[in-house]
Amino acid sequence: MRSPGVALAWEIWRQGRRWAWCVAGIIAVCSLVAVVIPDKQSVLENLEGLFVFLMIWTMILVFGVFHYAEFNPRKNWHGFPYRNFVLPVPTWMLVAVPMFLGLISVELVYVAWAKLVFSPLGRSIGFWPAAALGSGIICYQALVWSLAGFRIARMVVLVLAGIIFLQLTLMPFAAELFNMEQARVVTALTVAFPGLAIVAFLGGWFSVEKQRRGGGRGRGWLKARIGQFIDAMPRRRKGFGSSAEAQFWFEWRRAGLLLPICVGAVLLMIFGPVSWFTRSDADATLWTLGWALGLPILLAVNIGKGFVKPDFWSGDIALAPFVAVRPLASGEWVVTKMKVAALGVVIAWLLVLAFLSLWLPLWANCTQLKELWDTFIVLHNPLSAGVILILLVMLAMVLTWRGMVGGLWLGLSGNKKLYVGAAGTHAVVLIVVILGITFWLKHFQWRELERYVSWLGWGLTIAVMCKLWLAVFSWNKISAGRVGRYALIWAVGTGGLVALVMLVCPNVFWLKHLLILAALLPVPLARLGLAPLALAKNRHRQ
Amino acid sequence: MKFPSPSSAEAVVAITELSRRFGAKAALNDVSLYVPRGSVFGLVGENGAGKTTLIKHILGLLQAEAGSVRVFGLDPVADPVGVLGRIGYLSEQPDLPGWMRVDELLRYTQAFYPKWDAAYAEKLREQFGLPPAARLKTLSKGQQAKAGLLAAQAHRPELLLLDEPSSGLDPIVRRDILEAVIRTVADEGRTVFFSSHLLEEIERVSDYVAMLHQGKLVLCGSLDEIKGQHRSFTLRFATAQASPPTIAGALSITGVGREWAVMCNGARNELPDITARLGAEIVAEHAPSLNEIFVAHAGVATSDQPAAKQPTLD
Numbered sequence: 001m002r003s004p005g006v007a008l009a010w011e012i013w014r015q016g017r018r019w020a021w022c023v024a025g026i027i028a029v030c031s032l033v034a035v036v037i038p039d040k041q042s043v044l045e046n047l048e049g050l051f052v053f054l055m056i057w058t059m060i061l062v063f064g065v066f067h068y069a070e071f072n073p074r075k076n077w078h079g080f081p082y083r084n085f086v087l088p089v090p091t092w093m094l095v096a097v098p099m100f101l102g103l104i105s106v107e108l109v110y111v112a113w114a115k116l117v118f119s120p121l122g123r124s125i126g127f128w129p130a131a132a133l134g135s136g137i138i139c140y141q142a143l144v145w146s147l148a149g150f151r152i153a154r155m156v157v158l159v160l161a162g163i164i165f166l167q168l169t170l171m172p173f174a175a176e177l178f179n180m181e182q183a184r185v186v187t188a189l190t191v192a193f194p195g196l197a198i199v200a201f202l203g204g205w206f207s208v209e210k211q212r213r214g215g216g217r218g219r220g221w222l223k224a225r226i227g228q229f230i231d232a233m234p235r236r237r238k239g240f241g242s243s244a245e246a247q248f249w250f251e252w253r254r255a256g257l258l259l260p261i262c263v264g265a266v267l268l269m270i271f272g273p274v275s276w277f278t279r280s281d282a283d284a285t286l287w288t289l290g291w292a293l294g295l296p297i298l299l300a301v302n303i304g305k306g307f308v309k310p311d312f313w314s315g316d317i318a319l320a321p322f323v324a325v326r327p328l329a330s331g332e333w334v335v336t337k338m339k340v341a342a343l344g345v346v347i348a349w350l351l352v353l354a355f356l357s358l359w360l361p362l363w364a365n366c367t368q369l370k371e372l373w374d375t376f377i378v379l380h381n382p383l384s385a386g387v388i389l390i391l392l393v394m395l396a397m398v399l400t401w402r403g404m405v406g407g408l409w410l411g412l413s414g415n416k417k418l419y420v421g422a423a424g425t426h427a428v429v430l431i432v433v434i435l436g437i438t439f440w441l442k443h444f445q446w447r448e449l450e451r452y453v454s455w456l457g458w459g460l461t462i463a464v465m466c467k468l469w470l471a472v473f474s475w476n477k478i479s480a481g482r483v484g485r486y487a488l489i490w491a492v493g494t495g496g497l498v499a500l501v502m503l504v505c506p507n508v509f510w511l512k513h514l515l516i517l518a519a520l521l522p523v524p525l526a527r528l529g530l531a532p533l534a535l536a537k538n539r540h541r542q
Numbered sequence: 543m544k545f546p547s548p549s550s551a552e553a554v555v556a557i558t559e560l561s562r563r564f565g566a567k568a569a570l571n572d573v574s575l576y577v578p579r580g581s582v583f584g585l586v587g588e589n590g591a592g593k594t595t596l597i598k599h600i601l602g603l604l605q606a607e608a609g610s611v612r613v614f615g616l617d618p619v620a621d622p623v624g625v626l627g628r629i630g631y632l633s634e635q636p637d638l639p640g641w642m643r644v645d646e647l648l649r650y651t652q653a654f655y656p657k658w659d660a661a662y663a664e665k666l667r668e669q670f671g672l673p674p675a676a677r678l679k680t681l682s683k684g685q686q687a688k689a690g691l692l693a694a695q696a697h698r699p700e701l702l703l704l705d706e707p708s709s710g711l712d713p714i715v716r717r718d719i720l721e722a723v724i725r726t727v728a729d730e731g732r733t734v735f736f737s738s739h740l741l742e743e744i745e746r747v748s749d750y751v752a753m754l755h756q757g758k759l760v761l762c763g764s765l766d767e768i769k770g771q772h773r774s775f776t777l778r779f780a781t782a783q784a785s786p787p788t789i790a791g792a793l794s795i796t797g798v799g800r801e802w803a804v805m806c807n808g809a810r811n812e813l814p815d816i817t818a819r820l821g822a823e824i825v826a827e828h829a830p831s832l833n834e835i836f837v838a839h840a841g842v843a844t845s846d847q848p849a850a851k852q853p854t855l856d
Contacts, residue, residue, distance in 0.1 A: 235646075325626055327655070
C-alpha cells in the first residue's frame with residue numbers, strides 16, 4: 001500500500017467486506033429476478049415491497065460498514081478509533097477517508113438498485129433520495145464520532161436526526177403542504193444537502209481533531225455539567241443485603257434504565273409535539289394512541305438485543321472476568337436480569353400511562369376514541385371493560401418484557417455467531433411472515449375459511465407442543481424451587497391472557513379456540529430455561 | 543512432565559494432566575501441578591506460555607479439555623460458587639467497571655463474600671490512597687490495580703490468585719502488591735498463586751516455582767530446590783572454539799573464543815569429567831539466579847538440541 005489513504009480504505013474494506021459481499025449478493029439476486037422473470041407486472045405486484053425492504057436493509061448495512069467507531073475501554077467511550085491517532089496522517093484525512101468511502105458506497109448501492117433492479121421492472125425511482133443518503137451517511141459518521149462519550153444522548157440524537165432527514169427527503173413529495181412548487185423544494189434541498197454534508201465533515205473533523213489532542217469528551221462544558229448533575233443525584237450509600245441484591249444494582253446501573261429513558265425521551269420529544277400539533281385531528285388521536293401503546297414493545301425488541309448480552313455497552317459478548325469470578329450461580333444472574341427487565345418495563349409503561357392520562361383529557365381530540373369506547377361499553381359491561389383494559393395493559397407489559405429477555409439464551413451464550421445468526425434468522429422469519437400474511441390476505445377466500453382455520457389450528461398446536469417440549473428439556477437442569485416459581489409466573493401471565501381472550505373474543509367457537517392456543521405462546525418459557533445453561537457455557541468456556 | 547504431588551489434603555490447587563488447545567495451538571499440554579496450602583506459588587513463563595490459560599482453569603473460566611482441576615478439592619466448573627467464594631482474584635488487565643466508584647466497588651464486592659472484613663478494606667483503601675467517591679475510570683492504571691487488589695484481598699481469601707499483577711506498573715504499586723502477597727501469607731493458612739514476568743519478585747516471595755514453556759511445564763518445585771539443582775560453570779578451553787561446545791543435557795551454553803558459560807541441572811559431579819574430555823577446565827562456578835534458570839530452560843525448549851552421541855550429564 002503506497003499511501004495512508006489506501007491503507008485506511010483497505011482497513012475499512014477488511015472489516016466490512018463480508019457485509020459488502022452480502023449487499024452485493026442481495027442486489028445481484030434481486031437484479032436477476034427482475035431481469036429473468038418475463039412477467040414484470042407480476043414481479044412488481046408480488047415482490048416490489050420486498051425489493052424496497054431489502055433496499056432499505058442494504059442501506060442500513062452500508063451505514064453499518066462505515067460506522068467506523070470502536071470501543072475504547074480506557075476512555076470508556078465508543079468513537080473514532082483511538083489507535084488511528086498515532087498514525088502519521090493528518091486528521092482531515094483520517095476523517096475524510098471513511099466519509100468519502102461511505103458517500104461513494106451509499107451512492108453506488110442506490111444507483112445499483114435503481115438501474116439493476118427497479119429499471120428492468122420499468123420503475124423509475126428518482127435520484128433525489130441519493131443526495132439525502134449521501135449527506136445522511138456523512139452526518140451519521142460525524143454524529144457518531146462527535147458524541148462518542150454520550151451514549152444514550154447519541155442514540156436519541158441519531159434517531160431524531162434520522163427522522164429529520166426522512167422528513168426532509170420526503171418534502172418534495174409533499175410540497176403542496178408548504179405552498180411551494182416541487183421544483184423549488186428540490187432546488188432548495190439540492191443546495192441544502194451538500195451544504196449539510198460539508199458542515200458535518202467540518203464538525204466531524206473538528207471533533208476528531210479535538211479528541212486527538214486530548215480534548216473532547218470528558219472535558220467539555222456539557223459533560224462536566226452532566227457529571228455534576230449525576231454526582232448531585234442521590235445514590236446508594238448503604239451496603240447490600242445479599243449478592244443477588246448487589247447484582248441487581250449492578251445490572252440496573254448498566255442497562256436497567258435504558259428502556260424507561262428511551263420511552264420517556266420519545267414521548268417527550270416526538271409524541272408530545274406531534275400530539276400538540278395534531279390536537280384538533282380526531283384521526284391523529286387514534287394513530288398517536290396506537291403508536292404510543294406500541295412504543296415500549298418496539299423499543300424493547302431493539303433494546304433487548306443489547307440487554308440480553310452480558311454487558312449492554314460492550315461489543316464483546318463474552319463474560320467479563322470481573323463478573324465471571326463473582327461467586328454467584330449462573331441461574332441467579334439470569335433471574336437478576338429478568339427482574340431488572342421487569343422493573344424497567346413497569347417504569348416504561350407507567351411513563352406511557354402518565355403521558356396518556358395527561359394527553360387524552362387535556363389536549364387530545366377524543367371524538368372518535370369516545371365513539372369507539374361507547375361501542376365497546378355496549379358490547380361489554382363497564383366491569384368487563386375495566387378488566388379487559390387492565391388485561392390489555394398486562395399483555396402489553398408481558399410482550400415488552402418478552403422483547404427484553406426473550407433473547408437471553410442467545411446473548412448470554414457468548415457465541416457471537418449464534419447471536420448474530422439468530423438476529424439474522426429473526427429478520428428473515430419476520431420478512432417471510434409478513435410476506436406470507438400479505439400473500440394470504442391478497443388471496444383470501446371466505447369459502448376456504450374452514451381450511452385456513454384447520455391450518456392455523458394445527459400450526460398453533462404444534463407451536464404450543466414444541467414450546468412445552470422444549471421447556472421440559474430446557475428447565476431440566478434448573479433447581480425445582482426456581483422451576484416452581486417461574487412456572488407460577490408463567491401460569492399467572494398465560495392465565496391472564498386466556499382470560500383476556502375469553503372476555504374479548506366473540507362467541508365463535510373456532511376463533512376462541514385459536515386465540516386461546518395463541519395466548520399460550522407470548523409468555524416466554526422454554527428460552528428462559530436455556531438462559532442459565534447458555535450463561536454457564538459462556539462462563540466456563542469449553 | 544509430571545512432578546511429585548503433596549497429599550490431596552495439603553494441595554489447595556491440584557491440576558492433573560491438564561491439556562488445552564485453542565485451534566491448532568496447544569495452550570497447555572499435559573500439565574500437572576499442586577499448590578501446597580499456606581505457600582506462595584510463583585508461575586513464570588514467556589508471553590503465550592499458557593499462564594493465563596492455567597489461571598483461568600483454576601477459576602473455572604475454562605473447562606478442562608483433558609485432565610482435571612481441583613481447587614479446595616472441588617471442581618471449579620461444577621461448583622463455581624463454592625470455589626470462587628474462597629478465592630481473591632486480580633486479573634492481568636484492569637477490567638474493573640469504569641462507571642463504578644471506589645466505595646461502590648467495595649460495597650458491591652462485599653455482598654458476594656460473607657467473610658468480608660470492612661475494617662480491613664477501609665484500612666487498605668486509606669493505605670492505597672483511593673478516594674471513595676472517585677470513579678474507577680478516572681484512576682490511574684496503578685490506582686486501578688490497587689483497587690482491584692483491595693477488592694480481591696479484603697475478604698481474606700484462602701487462595702489469592704494474581705495474574706501478572708505488576709505488569710506495566712510502577713515500583714511503588716509493585717511494592718504494594720508484593721506486600722499484599724506477604725500479608726496474605728502472614729494470615730495463617732492462606733495461599734498465594736501468582737504469575738509474573740518479573741522473576742526478581744517471584745524469587746523474593748515465592749516458596750514454590752513452576753515454569754511454563756509453550757504450554758508445557760518444564761520446571762516445578764520449591765525455589766530452594768530449584769536453585770540448589772542448577773549450577774552455572776565457566777569453562778576455559780585451550781584453544782578458541784569456533785562454535786559452542788556440545789554438551790548434551792546442558793541447559794545453556796553461551797560465550798565466545800576460549801571461555802564458555804554452561805548451565806547444568808543437578809549434575810555438577812559429572813561435569814569435570816566431561817569438560818576434561820572436551821579439553822577444557824572449570825574456572826568458575828556459581829549458583830544462577832532464577833532469571834538465568836528461566837532463560838536457560840526457555841532456550842533449551844526452543845532450540846531442541848540433539849542429545850545423541852555426545853558426552854552427557856546425569
